Amino acid sequence: MFSKILIANRGEIACRVIKTARRMGIKTVAVYSDADRDALHVEMADEAVHIGPPAAAQSYLLIDKIIDACKATGAEAVHPGYGFLSERAAFAEALAAAGIVFIGPNPKAIEAMGDKIESKKFANAAKVSTVPGYLGVIESAEQAGKIAEEIGFPVMIKASAGGGGKGMRIAYSLDEVKEGFDRARSEAASSFGDDRVFVEKFIVNPRHIEIQVLGDKHGNVIYLGERECSIQRRNQKVIEEAPSPLLDEETRRKMGEQAVALAKAVNYDSAGTVEFVAGQDRSFFFLEMNTRLQVEHPVTEMITGIDLVEQMIRVAYGEKLAITQNDVKLDGWAVESRIYAEDPTRNFLPSTGRLVTYRPPEEGENESGVIVRNDTGVYEGGEISIYYDPMIAKLVTHAPTRLKAIEAQAQALDAFAIDGIRHNIPFLSTLMQHPRWQSGELSTGFIAEEFPEGFSNPEPEGETARLMAVVAAYIDHLQNERRRAITGQLDRVIDVEFESERTAVLGEQSFPILVSGGEEDEVIVSFDDEEQPRIVESDWVPGEPVWQGLIDDVEVVAQVRPILNGVQIAHAGTLSAARVYTRREAELAALMPEKVAADTSKFLLCPMPGLVKAISVAEGQEVKAGEPLAMVEAMKMENVLRAERDGVISKIHAKEGDSLAVDAVILEFA
Structure with missing residues (x-):
């Protein structure tokens, strides 16, 4: 086995590879730009080599610098992660020429399947069902328009060397083709150094389903089930799950066998993904093949128990697959949320800055068999820069059933505290509560259809609002108790009685309540219109960003932030300012004028x-x-x-x- 490998990447995927290499007893080398000098992957690796300025084109995309780093450290092999150089045949060839092993497929397979135009030609030759489109290189917007008219609108304009939603546009008219063509080429050149694009038919109401394949250098190829990646925004995946709620065993087998046949046709010898666009009737068409590890690979790992990074390393070393197709069993359900540095209330625009607070939920398995996993490349106090992808983490939950995995994901998102930048956790939490998502009635248009006016933090309603009022009442009661005990200021006042009649105000909602201490550390919250009181137990202390406790023996998790005279609470995809007043204070507060936001419309x-x-x-x-x-x-x-x-x-x-x-x-x- 290799004694030392270099990871030609950064962020969470570099950290992910390092974890497996460490478990295998392999030493690791990180590379970093000026912007990543203090990054987590640099700290985790056994060695680190500086390779240039922040811009990827001057650092992470320079093959010579990666090879020089290998030679300087004695690294025998390179894992490329995803993005950057991961699907560049020239990179694999240059490594081979330098006597360094590429932990990925052979260059010919990359050329055949990594290029989206060439992969469709191979798929056609192998009689794999493909989406109608023009497979040649398109030289101008005018040519793209003519092709679009022949295929029929809507069409998809895609970068040939693309991935991750970069260099991709949907066009419903000739004008949109022209603009989309120019933007797709520009983004493709910027992200991949290759401005070629192609045009294909856009399938209306489609689902995005992909098959994970794994091959070795001895002709063995297997598939590891599917992933559903239909929840997308701007063609960028947001939530993934495995398996798919759409497929039955027969369709899964057909897609898997087709993916394996295609991989064998190009002598594929590593982990890779064959992507399909599927209709709601379970019809499917080959879309493309990604000749690398996918961002969403953890959900496959969770339902199969197979470490894909380990398999890639073993295959690259020349070992035969120790797993046969009959060994692959799908166990339970896994859901992954991509946590991004972006503002969902401002059309998901990127956010940069310092991670003042970064507290992910606890990883591991609980007594109910639920597993929480968090793949990340950041830390509290670190910085999200403008130079790279805005992903902060990938939060994964695994449970025996889909609904249990979704429930676990929702709770884990509630427990994920981030401050200092804007992030999409509120949006992800809202998605977890969405009836259509929970029912599995998905399509790639889900977000556009369900959030046509964009996203704004919803106010809590019904039982969710009452639970948040209980949390606010608990926090207010605990803080009042602490204030009373400060330096024993009230020791001489023996008969002081504090009002237990309160009003919890959440936005425009008011809840008259009665708050008192119970046995030991319990707090009892009674709503005026409910017969049974709520019994609250928690070890939360002021200053903690996550409140976790039991309300009537049911676990509740919420994010809490102090605000003037109250606390902001985020729970179950909702957000509200919560204040707990005496009854008289509540009457007076209702008379206070609201602050009007400044007019910036000009x-x-x-x-x-x-x-x-x-x-x-x-x-x-x-x-x-x-x-x-x-x-x-x-x-x-x-x-x-x-x-x-x-x-x-x-x-x-x-x-x-x-x-x-x-x-x-x-x-x-x-």
């Missing part, structure tokens, strides 16, 4: 920290609603900012090349 504000790539208008120009005003790049994504209404540009404050902070003024209207 300004175009930068929605996230980023680089101004283009200003599309001039001072004095009339614009119509929907017209592009500017383009800002952040975390490898180009974001076009459009006019929300008709108007005239009175002043432009930014120029191309400016680096702007969030809410910086780009331009203003007359």
Whole structure:
């Protein structure tokens, strides 16, 4: 076995590979840019080599620097992770020429299947069902438009060397083809160094299902079940699960056998993924093959018990697969949420900054057989930069059934505390409560269909609101008890009685309650309109960002943040400011005027920290609603900012090349 390997990547996937290598007794080498000098993967590895400036094109994408790092440290093999150089045949060839093993498929397989245009040609030749489309390289937007008209709208414009939603656009008209073609090529060149794109038919109401394959260098290939990845935003996966709630055993077998046949046709010899677009009737079409480890591989690992990174390393070393197809058994259900540094209330725009608080839920298995796993590459006090993908972590839960896995995921999200940046945990929590998600009635249009106006934190209702009122009452009672005990200030006042009649206010909802201490550390909360009191037990202490306890012997988890005269509570996908008053205070508080937000409608504000790539208008120009005003790049994504209404540009404050902070003024209207 290898004694030392280098991980040519960063972030959570680098940390993930290091964990398996460490368990196998293999030493690891990390590489890092200036921006990642203090990154977690650098700390975890046995050695680390600096390879250049923050921009990936000047560091992580430079093959020569990776090879030099291998030679300097004596690394015998390289694991590429995903993204960056993971699907570059030239990288595998350069490593081989230097006498270094590539922990991934052979270069010919990468060329055949890693290129989305070539992979479709191979699939056609192997009689694999494929989505209608044009498989040649498209040279211009005009050519793309003609092809789109022949195929029929809507169409998908995709980067040939793409992945992760980069360089991908859906077009419903000729105008959208032109704009989408230009943006897809630009993003493809920026992210992959390859601006080729192709066009294919976009299947309406599709599901995205992929088959995990695993091959060795001795001709053996097996499949490890499927993953459902239909919950996507801007073609970027948000939630994945395994298995799929759509498939039956027969369809699973057909898709798996087709994936294996395709892998064998190109002598595939590592972990890889064959992706399919599936109809609601279980029909399916080959989409593409990713010749690398997938971001969502943990859900497959959880239901099969197979460590894919370990298998990749063993295969690269030349070992035969010790697993046959008959050995693969699917056990239970796994759900993965991708936690991103982005603001879901501002159209999911990227967020950067310092992780002032980073407290993931506890990993491991509980007495109910639920397993929590968190793959991450960050730590409390670390920084989310503008240079790389905004993923913070991948939170995975495994349970005997799908609904139990979803329930565990919801609770784990409630227990995941992050401060200092904006993040998508509120959105993920809301998804976990969504009836359509829970029922498994999915499609890749799920988010667009269910959140057509974007996302805003919902206010709690019904029993959820009452549970949050109980948590607020508990916190208020505990803090009052602590205040009374400070330095024994009230020792001389023996007969002091504190009012137990309270009113819990959550947003516009008011709950008259009675709060008192019970046995030992219990707190009893009684609603005026309920006969049975709520018995609350918790070891929460003020200052902790996560409240966890029992309410009537049912475990409840909520995130809590102190605010003026109260606490902000997030629970079960809802968010509310909660305040607990005496009855008289509640009457007076209801009379207080609400603060009105400042009017910023005359300004175009930068929605996230980023680089101004283009200003599309001039001072004095009339614009119509929907017209592009500017383009800002952040975390490898180009974001076009459009006019929300008709108007005239009175002043432009930014120029191309400016680096702007969030809410910086780009331009203003007359």
